Amino acid sequence: MAGREDWWYDEAAGPLVRPYAMVRGRTRPLRPELHLVTQVRAMPSPSDPDALSVEHMEIMELCRRPLSVAEVAAYLDVPLVVVKVLLSDLIQRGDVVIRDPSRVPQVPDRNLLQAVLDGVRGI
């Protein structure tokens, strides 16, 4: 993963200019299903790497294994809202996949709870 020094902005750009510039001024996350723990995963290779920004490419690299939105934000050290916008771009392009939201239970069912219980006991 590239270090923070690779990002074009600096502290002088200010806390607002920085995320604003990274998402080119867009203010709304495009994907309402992107919650804190929504799992995102990059396709093995981006469809058109030349069209992606440095930040997009960093996300593609990070998400070679499935990660939550919150983890991507933490590893990139950018606010959650910025990561949601960048991820929305990648999902739209088909470069990042998430689980079909209609298949994600809103509240864990009994089988899922049992799996979690067994898993926690086993750590």
Place this chain on the structure above:
Amino acid sequence: MSVESERPGGELLVPTPVKIVIAGGFGTGKTTMVNSVSEIPPLHTEELLTEAGVGVDDVLGLESKETTTVALDFGRITINPEVVLYLFGTPGQNRFWFMWDELAYGAIGAVILVDTRRLDSSFPSIDFFERRGIPFIIAVNCFEGAHSYEVEEVRRALDVDAAIPLVLCDARDRESAKMVLVSLIQHTMDRLDAMA
């Protein structure tokens, strides 16, 4: 890429996430507990907010000058290749309740950590989860130097229902923190069974 990471047919495996909220007043040991059981050092992220504290839609607009950040600390336990558990500590300041809503959405439930020296600091957390009908348990973090109380004394002082499990723990200890999580998951399963 490993073979296990793909389903038959080449579809990428995207795990199901679940989460547990670790709540409680300031200094009750929330981050300590996350650290004790997480497989990675606790991660830190921030959400940008307008002063109004509603919605994130406009936070990137340069015209909204009064922004603030809410810090979130969280850990992770990979249950199996298809299920991953996240543990989120609640942000301390009460004006960030809407962030608690995001944390509580779809959660297995909450562990409310209690320090017997400051019982009242736990009341807002208890209120929050009670009102929303989200399963929770009380975990009394047994700090050294704190007077030890009987479980029932603490229950009376907190005025929580007898059906809510109340356990003693040491948030620094991995096994102890594990047992707290186990108690919560079992409590959530019991509630599910009772409703069935």
